[in-house]
Amino acid sequence: MTKAELQSIYRDYIACLNKQDWPMLACFVDNDVRHNGNQIGLAGYRSMLEANFADIPDLHFNIELLVAEPPHIASRLHFNCTPRGKFLNLNINGANVSFTENVFYKFHDQKIVQVWSVIDKTAIEAQLMADSDRSDA
Amino acid sequence: MTKAELQSIYRDYIACLNKQDWPMLACFVDNDVRHNGNQIGLAGYRSMLEANFADIPDLHFNIELLVAEPPHIASRLHFNCTPRGKFLNLNINGANVSFTENVFYKFHDQKIVQVWSVIDKTAIEAQLMADSDRSDA
Numbered sequence: 712m713t714k715a716e717l718q719s720i721y722r723d724y725i726a727c728l729n730k731q732d733w734p735m736l737a738c739f740v741d742n743d744v745r746h747n748g749n750q751i752g753l754a755g756y757r758s759m760l761e762a763n764f765a766d767i768p769d770l771h772f773n774i775e776l777l778v779a780e781p782p783h784i785a786s787r788l789h790f791n792c793t794p795r796g797k798f799l800n801l802n803i804n805g806a807n808v809s810f811t812e813n814v815f816y817k818f819h820d821q822k823i824v825q826v827w828s829v830i831d832k833t834a835i836e837a838q839l840m841a842d843s844d845r846s847d848a
Numbered sequence: 849m850t851k852a853e854l855q856s857i858y859r860d861y862i863a864c865l866n867k868q869d870w871p872m873l874a875c876f877v878d879n880d881v882r883h884n885g886n887q888i889g890l891a892g893y894r895s896m897l898e899a900n901f902a903d904i905p906d907l908h909f910n911i912e913l914l915v916a917e918p919p920h921i922a923s924r925l926h927f928n929c930t931p932r933g934k935f936l937n938l939n940i941n942g943a944n945v946s947f948t949e950n951v952f953y954k955f956h957d958q959k960i961v962q963v964w965s966v967i968d969k970t971a972i973e974a975q976l977m978a979d980s981d982r983s984d985a
Contacts, residue, residue, distance in 0.1 A: 714917065776952055778915050778916070778917045778921065778922040778952065779917050785922030785950075785952065800970075812966070813922075813950035813951065813952065815915065827948070827950065829949070829966045829968045832970055833967070
């Protein structure tokens, strides 16, 4: 798989998530996919994403930076959204938050077999703190 | 700059950090470096790292995964260390914690000009919670 092919597959995967086209997910994600060390499998992966969209109705994945070196791709994703209730154990309650996720993927046979994701919780906390300071003023 | 050259420079940069060889930092980091959107410059970058080692005396950078596509490199770093007091606004107080950082770098003329870093705070919180549950038992 070339670098260009990998980037193209990845962009199609992100488009699939943004369309919430769950039947298509199997074209991009391996049956035995591992996420942050846990073998959650395709069904677990789909459940995780469906829960994300239920908790954050305006969730949209924006690719800010892509670094591809087959079989790996690293992506910096940007989000600007309004989680309904809790997110990462923080009380968001419909506030608008903007944050990033730095995430690595390993591909095999054109499908994602491993994901290592870190979300910038510190950035979200800083925004909630600033909002709370403003409402205290 | 080839992929192999970039990876080699990056590994030398990480060795420089682990040796705390601050005079050498200027060989790897640009004078006008930006970190998570802030132009902190070489002096600010060095201060940040010196503060990290002061707060975490056994700090050691371990490269777990590297993805290189010049001029960018993405690195998954692993840490196993014992911060003295607070870290990411969490009360660590000498507990041993294990966590990762997913970080992107942009190079120019063989030096780092931009860094986008996210540390897995959620993983550290989970460890502190487990420690506290054990001590409550």
